[in-house]
Amino acid sequence: MSIEARIAELEVRQAFQDDTIQALNDVIVEQQRIFTRLEAQLEALAQRQNDLHNQFEETPNDPPPHY
Template sequence: MNLEDRMTELESRQAFQDDTIQALNDVLVAQQRVVERLQLQMAALLKRHEEMMGQFDSFEEEAPPPHY
């Protein structure tokens, strides 16, 4: 293999690697957006769960009716 063929091969490999890295980066960015959205949803669900548990706790703390 002469020097020109080697350079052409290296440039071709570099171009392919650049495309692969860009594709992987695009996927990573999309996954990060999904993770962030899921974190927001999880925080909202936890808040809602705590609010609901607070409502149930207040029912349990009430004294039983006088006829017991």
């Protein structure tokens, strides 16, 4: 194999690797967006659960009227 053919082969491989790296980077960026959104939703749900828990905890436990 001539040196020119080997260089051409390496350039083709590098081009494919560059495309693969860019595609992987795009996936990571999208996953980070999804992760950030899910993290905010989880925090909101935890706060809502805490609020509901506090709401029911503050209600006095009076005995039912038939006691």
